[in-house]
Amino acid sequence: xxxxxxxxxxxxxxxxxxxxxxxxxxxxxxxxxxxxxxxxxxxxxxxxxxxxxxxxxxxxxxxxxxxxxxxxxxxxxxxxxxxxxxxxxxxxxxxxxxxxxxxxxxxxxxxxxxxxxxxxxxxxxxxxxxxxxxxxxxxxxxxxxxxxxxxxxxxxxxxxxxxxxxxxxxxxxxxxxxxxxxxxxxxxxxxxxxxxxxxxxxxxxxxxxxxxxxxxxxxxxxxxxxxxxxxxxxxxx
Numbered sequence: 001x002x003x004x005x006x007x008x009x010x011x012x013x014x015x016x017x018x019x020x021x022x023x024x025x026x027x028x029x030x031x032x033x034x035x036x037x038x039x040x041x042x043x044x045x046x047x048x049x050x051x052x053x054x055x056x057x058x059x060x061x062x063x064x065x066x067x068x069x070x071x072x073x074x075x076x077x078x079x080x081x082x083x084x085x086x087x088x089x090x091x092x093x094x095x096x097x098x099x100x101x102x103x104x105x106x107x108x109x110x111x112x113x114x115x116x117x118x119x120x121x122x123x124x125x126x127x128x129x130x131x132x133x134x135x136x137x138x139x140x141x142x143x144x145x146x147x148x149x150x151x152x153x154x155x156x157x158x159x160x161x162x163x164x165x166x167x168x169x170x171x172x173x174x175x176x177x178x179x180x181x182x183x184x185x186x187x188x189x190x191x192x193x194x195x196x197x198x199x200x201x202x203x204x205x206x207x208x209x210x211x212x213x214x215x216x217x218x219x220x221x222x223x224x225x226x227x228x229x230x231x232x233x234x235x236x237x
Contacts, residue, residue, distance in 0.1 A: 109148050113235045114138065116153040120226035123200040126159045127174065130231035137161030138232040139173045143215065146185045146203070149230060150214040154204040157219075158228040162201035165223065168193065171201070184218060191220035199223050203230070 098108055106113045115133060117126075127137050139161050140146050161174035162184075171179040171191070187205050191198065198220040205219035206212060221227075 107152065108235065109152075110145065111234060112232050114149070114153060115231040116158065116228065117231070118156065118228045120228060122226055123159050123163065123223040126227070126229035127161070130229060133231055133233075135231040135233035136174050138230040139175060139177075140185070140203075143185075146217075147214050150204060150217055153230060156228060157202045157204040158230050160201050160203050160218070160230060162218075163199055163223065164191075164220075165199045168199070185216050186218045187213070187216050190218060193220060197222050200225075202227055 106115050108114075113135070115130070115135060117129065119129075121129065123137075130136050137160055138149065140149065162171055162179065164171045166172065171184070173179065185203075187207055188210070189207075190205075191201070193199075200221060200223035201218050202221055203217050205217050
């Protein structure tokens with residue numbers, strides 16, 4: 001009886017030891033630990049998730065910036081296209097206008113229209129004719145204008161809007177402005193008031209024996225002489 005009880009005790013103790021060293025139990029414990037180490041909610045995976053979110057935000061911002069840049073460039077392109085079309089239209093309008101004024105005898109230069117008439121009249125009648133056309137005898141304000149008139153318009157002498165009829169030696173334009181001493185484009189030795197009655201000015205004069213000069217071509221002559229004329233009026237496009 002005592003021996004059987006002792007054997008039962010030994011068996012129970014051995015069974016307990018076997019349970020304590022059960023390989024399956026150890027494996028389950030190891031797996032449980034490994035699962036804990038790789039839990040997606042642990043610190044390592046949380047840092048990776050944060051990095052992913054930051055990257056996504058950066059990409060989104062870059063996309064927004066790119067879209068903004070494309071929009072700005074597109075607006076500029078549209079505006080430049082409109083400006084180009086307007087400039088093209090203005091150019092075509094100017095070409096049509098230039099042809100129109102040429103067809104009716106006018107020439108455009110530097111914000112003015114010029115009309116050359118070869119019909120011979122005295123200075124007073126010539127000015128009257130210009131005024132009836134909505135213009136006046138030309139007032140020459142620059143070297144470029146003087147050369148333009150002589151090179152482009154003239155084939156003969158013509159009246160300009162300059163005279164000293166009011167006061168001898170004081171040359172004034174038709175708008176009342178005075179020609180100061182040392183200015184103007186007088187031919188050599190002019191003005192000389194030959195025989196005391198040369199009070200109106202022409203351009204296109206070539207002195208006897210002289211050569212063609214497109215700049216210094218003014219001469220004073222009697223206002224009663226008959227010449228062609230140059231009319232001019234301001235014209236802003």
